[in-house]
Amino acid sequence: MKMVMKQVNLYRFEELSKEAQEKFQQTFSNDFNQDFSDCYEPEFISRLQDMGINTDKIFYSGFCSQGDGLSFLGTITEEFILPFIEKYHFKKLSEYVQKEHEKLSLEIKAKNIRNFYVHENSVYCDVPEDLPISNDLCKELSELSDIVNEERMRICRTLYQELSLDYDRTMSYENAQENAELNDYWFTENGEVAE
Numbered sequence: 001m002k003m004v005m006k007q008v009n010l011y012r013f014e015e016l017s018k019e020a021q022e023k024f025q026q027t028f029s030n031d032f033n034q035d036f037s038d039c040y041e042p043e044f045i046s047r048l049q050d051m052g053i054n055t056d057k058i059f060y061s062g063f064c065s066q067g068d069g070l071s072f073l074g075t076i077t078e079e080f081i082l083p084f085i086e087k088y089h090f091k092k093l094s095e096y097v098q099k100e101h102e103k104l105s106l107e108i109k110a111k112n113i114r115n116f117y118v119h120e121n122s123v124y125c126d127v128p129e130d131l132p133i134s135n136d137l138c139k140e141l142s143e144l145s146d147i148v149n150e151e152r153m154r155i156c157r158t159l160y161q162e163l164s165l166d167y168d169r170t171m172s173y174e175n176a177q178e179n180a181e182l183n184d185y186w187f188t189e190n191g192e193v194a195e
Contacts, residue, residue: 009189010186011188016189017189021173047159051079052078062160063167067118069119069160070120071119077105081148088144090140090143093137093144096137107127108152109124120157125148
């Protein structure tokens with residue numbers, strides 16, 4: 001048996017060449033990108049539920065093409081809907097909810113899953129078909145559905161913007177550098193983390 005010892009020079013991040021730093025940043029970003037959204041979905045679902053939107057799955061794609069965005073399927077509850085009924089003076093709906101003691105909700109459904117887009121326009125709010133209501137109520141409910149849908153789209157854009165900003169920050173050169181320093185990494189000359 002023959003044993004050979006090899007001496008390797010190790011460097012701190014700030015000692016690496018610009019090319020080696022960029023190589024580590026790219027490797028760091030690629031590794032981190034694989035489970036980037038895992039930590040956001042539970043928080044977003046919780047925030048939506050606090051608003052009165054029941055969902056158990058957030059869909060998103062990002063962050064560089066036309067179909068990118070965020071959406072969710074589920075139910076928009078009365079808790080979310082009632083302020084819009086009051087704000088827009090939907091008199092008949094208000095009377096219906098108070099008089100009938102009926103729970104009012106809207107379903108969030110997918111428009112066209114085949115295109116694989118998941119932005120805010122890929123889903124829509126729909127009135128449940130089994131509501132025993134008059135034509136007057138149907139008209140108000142349809143108008144309410146449009147208003148609530150606009151708010152749902154605004155929420156999707158806001159959540160996506162948060163996700164996008166944090167993605168950019170997480171994938172940045174500065175974050176890779178900070179991560180290398182916090183983890184006390186040593187590097188080979190070409191930017192690979194020394195084992």
